[in-house]
Amino acid sequence: MAAITIGKLASETGVHLETVRYYERIGLIPAPRRARNGYRHYRIEDVRRLSFVRRARDLGFDIEEIRTLLALAEPGQSSCDEVRKLAIAHLGDIQSKISDLQRLASLLTTSIEQCRGSEVPICPVLDMLGAPLA
Amino acid sequence: MAAITIGKLASETGVHLETVRYYERIGLIPAPRRARNGYRHYRIEDVRRLSFVRRARDLGFDIEEIRTLLALAEPGQSSCDEVRKLAIAHLGDIQSKISDLQRLASLLTTSIEQCRGSEVPICPVLDMLGAPLA
DNA sequence: TCTTGAGTCCGTAGCCACTACGGGGTGTAG
DNA sequence: CTACACCCCGTAGTGGCTACGGACTCAAGA
Numbered sequence: 001m002a003a004i005t006i007g008k009l010a011s012e013t014g015v016h017l018e019t020v021r022y023y024e025r026i027g028l029i030p031a032p033r034r035a036r037n038g039y040r041h042y043r044i045e046d047v048r049r050l051s052f053v054r055r056a057r058d059l060g061f062d063i064e065e066i067r068t069l070l071a072l073a074e075p076g077q078s079s080c081d082e083v084r085k086l087a088i089a090h091l092g093d094i095q096s097k098i099s100d101l102q103r104l105a106s107l108l109t110t111s112i113e114q115c116r117g118s119e120v121p122i123c124p125v126l127d128m129l130g131a132p133l134a
Numbered sequence: 135m136a137a138i139t140i141g142k143l144a145s146e147t148g149v150h151l152e153t154v155r156y157y158e159r160i161g162l163i164p165a166p167r168r169a170r171n172g173y174r175h176y177r178i179e180d181v182r183r184l185s186f187v188r189r190a191r192d193l194g195f196d197i198e199e200i201r202t203l204l205a206l207a208e209p210g211q212s213s214c215d216e217v218r219k220l221a222i223a224h225l226g227d228i229q230s231k232i233s234d235l236q237r238l239a240s241l242l243t244t245s246i247e248q249c250r251g252s253e254v255p256i257c258p259v260l261d262m263l264g265a266p267l268a
Numbered sequence: 269t270c271t272t273g274a275g276t277c278c279g280t281a282g283c284c285a286c287t288a289c290g291g292g293g294t295g296t297a298g
Numbered sequence: 299c300t301a302c303a304c305c306c307c308g309t310a311g312t313g314g315c316t317a318c319g320g321a322c323t324c325a326a327g328a
Binding site: 005007008017021037 | 274276278292
């Protein structure tokens with residue numbers, strides 16, 4: 001069986017190779033043991049940990065939140081409540097982002113639709129940009 | 135009537151003072167005339183232009199898109215079609231962001247809801263993230 | 269055996285769109 | 299005259315990567 005090099009870890013987890021080094025540098029993942037040639041050698045746990053990080057990033061958690069989640073995920077912590085709190089807070093963020101974007105989308109949609117009768121004197125999109133937002 | 139200084143421009147438009155200087159540096163807004171003491175002196179058009187920029191930023195257009203919009207908004211351009219195209223493309227971006235976020239929100243919601251019967255053996259949120267580490 | 273090409277090492281710099289900092293000059297009100 | 303707000307400038311920091319350059323190492327083919 002081949003050792004898990006950084007390239008293997010990267011392709012297994014879908015995390016960019018340079019990003020793996022970056023995560024190590026900022027202490028998000030532990031520094032692995034090195035082979036005689038200086039190459040990083042990872043273990044299965046490292047693949048799991050990095051996959052966790054990746055999924056959390058995909059879900060929009062920021063690095064600090066992930067640090068907390070990782071700590072809470074340590075065995076012997078069993079503080080589901082704290083994880084829950086973090087997740088709820090994060091969900092709130094996501095939902096307010098969604099409604100912001102929906103507001104923008106409807107504003108844009110309205111302006112774009114007014115372009116229909118192309119003989120409008122002023123471009124409705126530019127007009128909207130030049131007028132105060134509701 | 136008092137001259138429009140950078141601070142005034144900033145507060146009128148809601149754009150951070152340092153950001154005004156930044157916009158000037160990257161050529162998004164023109165460099166204004168200077169008073170004898172070196173202070174920037176803006177005109178009414180500058181307030182309008184910066185307000186336009188600000189609203190476009192609020193709508194999520196990036197700097198390059200705004201450069202284009204500003205060029206299209208110049209008198210004598212009257213290319214509503216191009217503005218429309220840009221707006222439609224941008225709307226597409228926004229809508230895909232919305233659906234991404236909605237997917238995330240429902241994933242998170244599901245995991246959080248499973249926390250209810252707090253006697254679950256594994257934290258469902260961590261579980262979803264790929265959890266039991268080590 | 270030699271060579272080629274892929275993989276890895278490292279530090280540093282770039283990306284976007286700001287924001288903050290430090291150290292100075294200026295303008296104005298009490 | 300003294301506060302204190304305002305302005306000047308260049309530079310560095312933010313988050314989360316991504317890219318670059320030059321050196322080393324390793325595995326496979328001629």
